Amino acid sequence: MQNPLPASFIRGGTSKGVYLQRSHLPEKQSEWNPIFLGIMGSPDPDYGRQLNGMGGGISSLSKICVVAPPTPEQKAIGIDVEYTFVQVGIRDTVIDLNGNCGNLSSMIGVYGIDQGICTPSKVVDGHATIRSYNTNTDKLIDTTFPISESGLPVLDLPQASIAGVPGQASQIILDFVNPSGARTGKLLPSGAPINTLEVRSVGTSVKASLVDATNPTVFILHDELAEFLPIDDYVRGAKSAEKQVSKVLEEIRQAGAVAMGLDPAAQSQPKIAFLRQPTEKESSEADIVVHALSMGTLHKAVPMTVGLCLGAASKTKGTIAWDIVQKSKEAGELIRILHPGGVVEVGAEYGSGGSIASAKVVRTAAGANANSVGGAQPNEPSPTSNKRILLVSALYPLSKSKHSLEEYRWWLSNYLGHVKTDVYFFAPPALHDLVLQTRPKSDAEDAKEGSNFFLRLNTTYPTLFDVPPLQGLLPKYEEIHGKDREKSYHSAELYAVWNAKPFFLKEGLREMKETWNREYDYAFWVDAGSFRESPHKYENWPDPARVEEVFAHASSKDSIFIPMHGMPNFKWRKWREEMGPVDQDISEGSFFGGSPKAVEWYTSTFYAYHDHYLSLGHFVGKDQTLINAILLLFPDRFTTVLWRDITQRGFMRTYIGLACGGEWWYYQFFLSDSQTRAEMEKIWLGKQTNRQKKVQEWLVGKPQCPLVPPLTLNEVLTRAFGPYWKPVPATVVPRKHVR
Numbered sequence: 001m002q003n004p005l006p007a008s009f010i011r012g013g014t015s016k017g018v019y020l021q022r023s024h025l026p027e028k029q030s031e032w033n034p035i036f037l038g039i040m041g042s043p044d045p046d047y048g049r050q051l052n053g054m055g056g057g058i059s060s061l062s063k064i065c066v067v068a069p070p071t072p073e074q075k076a077i078g079i080d081v082e083y084t085f086v087q088v089g090i091r092d093t094v095i096d097l098n099g100n101c102g103n104l105s106s107m108i109g110v111y112g113i114d115q116g117i118c119t120p121s122k123v124v125d126g127h128a129t130i131r132s133y134n135t136n137t138d139k140l141i142d143t144t145f146p147i148s149e150s151g152l153p154v155l156d157l158p159q160a161s162i163a164g165v166p167g168q169a170s171q172i173i174l175d176f177v178n179p180s181g182a183r184t185g186k187l188l189p190s191g192a193p194i195n196t197l198e199v200r201s202v203g204t205s206v207k208a209s210l211v212d213a214t215n216p217t218v219f220i221l222h223d224e225l226a227e228f229l230p231i232d233d234y235v236r237g238a239k240s241a242e243k244q245v246s247k248v249l250e251e252i253r254q255a256g257a258v259a260m261g262l263d264p265a266a267q268s269q270p271k272i273a274f275l276r277q278p279t280e281k282e283s284s285e286a287d288i289v290v291h292a293l294s295m296g297t298l299h300k301a302v303p304m305t306v307g308l309c310l311g312a313a314s315k316t317k318g319t320i321a322w323d324i325v326q327k328s329k330e331a332g333e334l335i336r337i338l339h340p341g342g343v344v345e346v347g348a349e350y351g352s353g354g355s356i357a358s359a360k361v362v363r364t365a366a367g368a369n370a371n372s373v374g375g376a377q378p379n380e381p382s383p384t385s386n387k388r389i390l391l392v393s394a395l396y397p398l399s400k401s402k403h404s405l406e407e408y409r410w411w412l413s414n415y416l417g418h419v420k421t422d423v424y425f426f427a428p429p430a431l432h433d434l435v436l437q438t439r440p441k442s443d444a445e446d447a448k449e450g451s452n453f454f455l456r457l458n459t460t461y462p463t464l465f466d467v468p469p470l471q472g473l474l475p476k477y478e479e480i481h482g483k484d485r486e487k488s489y490h491s492a493e494l495y496a497v498w499n500a501k502p503f504f505l506k507e508g509l510r511e512m513k514e515t516w517n518r519e520y521d522y523a524f525w526v527d528a529g530s531f532r533e534s535p536h537k538y539e540n541w542p543d544p545a546r547v548e549e550v551f552a553h554a555s556s557k558d559s560i561f562i563p564m565h566g567m568p569n570f571k572w573r574k575w576r577e578e579m580g581p582v583d584q585d586i587s588e589g590s591f592f593g594g595s596p597k598a599v600e601w602y603t604s605t606f607y608a609y610h611d612h613y614l615s616l617g618h619f620v621g622k623d624q625t626l627i628n629a630i631l632l633l634f635p636d637r638f639t640t641v642l643w644r645d646i647t648q649r650g651f652m653r654t655y656i657g658l659a660c661g662g663e664w665w666y667y668q669f670f671l672s673d674s675q676t677r678a679e680m681e682k683i684w685l686g687k688q689t690n691r692q693k694k695v696q697e698w699l700v701g702k703p704q705c706p707l708v709p710p711l712t713l714n715e716v717l718t719r720a721f722g723p724y725w726k727p728v729p730a731t732v733v734p735r736k737h738v739r
Contacts, residue, residue, distance in 0.1 A: 163342020
C-alpha cells in the first residue's frame with residue numbers, strides 16, 4: 001500500500017465514510033485532494049463503482065471527515081472537537097467542502113473519544129455530550145450517546161432504529177445549535193408563518209411556510225397541490241405526471257425564494273417539500289408526512305437538513321407543519337416524520353429570545369473498521385483532467401444595440417448548450433429563464449458534484465450600473481460619449497457592458513470559492529455572444545492541457561492571456577502613461593483570463609487606470625483602448641496569440657483561405673485539443689464551394705488552419721517597436737474592488 005494513513009471506516013445514520021485525523025494529513029489543505037481521491041477510488045468515469053478505493057459508487061458512500069482537536073480559543077468556549085466534511089466525486093475529481101453531512105456528523109464525538117482527540121466534558125446518566133465545530137458551515141453541533149463506565153462510546157444497545165438501516169443500535173441525538181437563519185438571518189424570512197405564493201402558470205395560488213433553519217425550505221400542502229396537479233401520481237413515480245408537477249413545483253420554489261430574499265436561480269436553496277397529515281393507519285407511527293425535492297428531483301427519503309428544518313417548523317406556531325402536528329395525538333418532544341424511506345424523529349427547542357435554540361434528530365451508528373487506507377494518487381482518466389477551469393460570462397440587454405435579443409439567444413444556446421466547462425453567469429432577473437433554458441440540465445447528484453454543463457446563475461445586479469465599480473458612473477459615461485469616434489452606434493450602457501467584465505470575472509471566482517467552495521486553476525471571461533459558428537465541436541473547452549501549454553510559454557505562471565487582433569502601430573512606441581487609452585484594434589476584449597492570482601491583479605489594475613483616466617477626462621468607454629494601455633505598461637504580465645502572425649508558416653494559406661473561426665474568434669480554435677481542431681477544420685473546409693477550393697489551391701496551395709504558437713507580449717512589442725523599446729514607468733497605484 002502506497003502512503004498508508006490511519007483511518008476509521010464508520011457508518012453514521014444512513015451514510016458511511018472514512019474518518020481521518022487532521023494531524024495525519026499534509027499541512028497544506030491544497031494537497032489533500034489527491035489523497036482523498038485515492039482513498040475513495042475516484043475518479044471512476046467508466047463504471048462509477050470506485051472499486052479501487054473505499055467508496056461505494058453513490059454519494060452517501062463517498063464521504064470523508066477530517067477531525068482535529070479544538071484550538072485554545074475554541075476550547076475556551078466549550079468546543080470539544082472540530083471537523084471538516086468532504087464530499088468526494090465518484091466519476092470525476094471534484095472535492096466539495098461546501099456543506100456538511102448530518103449523518104456523519106453524528107459520529108464525530110464518538111470518533112473523537114475513540115481516537116483520544118477529546119474527552120466528554122458533559123456526562124449525565126451514562127450519556128456523554130460532545131460539542132463539535134463544523135468548519136464548512138461555521139456551526140456548532142452537539143452529539144449525545146451512551147458511554148461505558150470506562151468512558152468509551154457504546155454503540156450496540158438496542159435503543160433505536162432508523163429507516164434504511166436494518167436492526168437496532170444505540171440512540172445518538174444530533175443537536176444543531178442555533179440553526180435559525182442559516183441563510184437569511186431569520187427563522188421566518190418573510191416575517192409570517194404562512195405566505196401566499198402565486199402560481200401564474202396555472203392561474204392560482206398556494207399557501208406556504210417559508211422557514212430557514214439548518215437549510216431554508218418552502219413548505220406547502222399536499223392536499224392543496226392535489227386540487228390542480230396529479231400529485232399522487234407524481235409521488236408514485238408516474239412519468240406522465242413528472243414533467244407537469246416538477247415544472248409547477250419549481251415555479252413555487254422560485255416564488256418562495258424571492259419571498260425569502262434568496263436567488264431563485266440557485267436550485268440548492270431553498271429546498272421545497274410538500275406536507276400532509278398522516279392517514280389513520282400512518283398516525284400510529286408518524287406525526288407528519290413529507291415529500292421533499294432536491295435539485296428538482298423527488299428525494300427517495302428526506303434530506304437531513306430539510307428534516308431538521310421541518311422539526312423547527314413543527315415547533316413554530318402558525319406554520320403549515322405546526323397546524324398538522326397539532327392534530328397528532330402522540331406528538332412529543334421529537335416529531336416523527338414519515339418520508340418515502342421510512343420514519344425519522346426530529347425536534348426543535350425554542351430559546352428565551354424566541355428563536356430556535358437547537359434542532360435535533362435521532363441517528364444510529366456503527367464502527368465499520370479502523371485500519372489504514374491508501375493515500376495514493378487518484379486514478380487519472382487522462383493527462384488533461386487535473387486542471388479545473390471556470391468560464392465567466394454575462395448577458396445584459398441594451399436599449400440601443402446592433403444585435404437583437406433573438407440573435408443573442410441563438411449565440412447563447414450555441415455557447416451554453418454545447419460547451420460543458422463550468423460556467424458562472426451574470427444576468428438581470430428578467431433574463432433568468434432565457435439563460436437557464438439554453439443550458440442542458442444535469443441530474444441532482446451530478447449537479448451537486450460538478451458534472452458537465454455545471455452552471456451558476458447570478459441575478460444580483462438588475463443593471464450594469466449596479467455593479468460595484470460602475471455605480472454612479474452613468475452621468476460620467478454619458479459625458480464621455482461625445483469623445484467616442486464610434487458614438488453613432490455606441491452608448492453609455494455599452495460602455496458599462498465592456499467595463500464590467502473584469503469585475504464579473506473576479507466576482508465569479510470569489511462566489512464559486514466562498515459560496516460553493518469550488519476552487520479553479522484558471523478562470524476566463526467569455527463574451528456571451530462569442531460562439532457564432534454553427535455547427536461547432538467545442539465541448540470540453542478550453543482544453544486544460546492546451547491552456548497549460550500556453551501558460552508554460554508565458555513570462556510568469558500568473559500571466560493574463562488575452563488574444564490580439566493586430567500589431568500595434570509604430571507610432572505607439574512613444575506612448576506615455578499620461579496620454580491615456582490607446583485607440584487602435586490591438587487587443588481583443590471578448591476573451592481573457594488566467595490564474596486566480598492573475599485575475600486579482602488584472603481586475604485591480606484595470607479599475608485603477610479606468611478611474612484614473614476617467615478623472616482626467618479621457619474616453620474610457622471602450623475597454624479595448626484601456627486594455628491596450630495596460631498592455632504597454634505591463635508587458636511582462638501578459639501572454640497572447642496573434643492570429644495575423646505573418647512570421648508563421650501557413651499564415652497566408654489561412655488568411656486567403658479558411659477563416660479558422662474568424663479574426664475575432666481564432667482563440668477558440670487555438671485553445672482546443674488536437675481532435676477538436678481537426679474536426680473544426682473539416683467543418684470549415686466543408687463550407688467552401690468547389691470554386692473557392694480550386695482558386696485557393698492555385699493561389700496558395702491546400703488551405704489549412706495552422707496552430708500559431710503563443711507569444712509573450714514582450715515578443716509582440718519587440719516586433720512592433722524594435723529591440724530597444726522598453727515599457728514606460730507605471731505610476732498609478734492599483735486599488736482593489738471587492739464587495
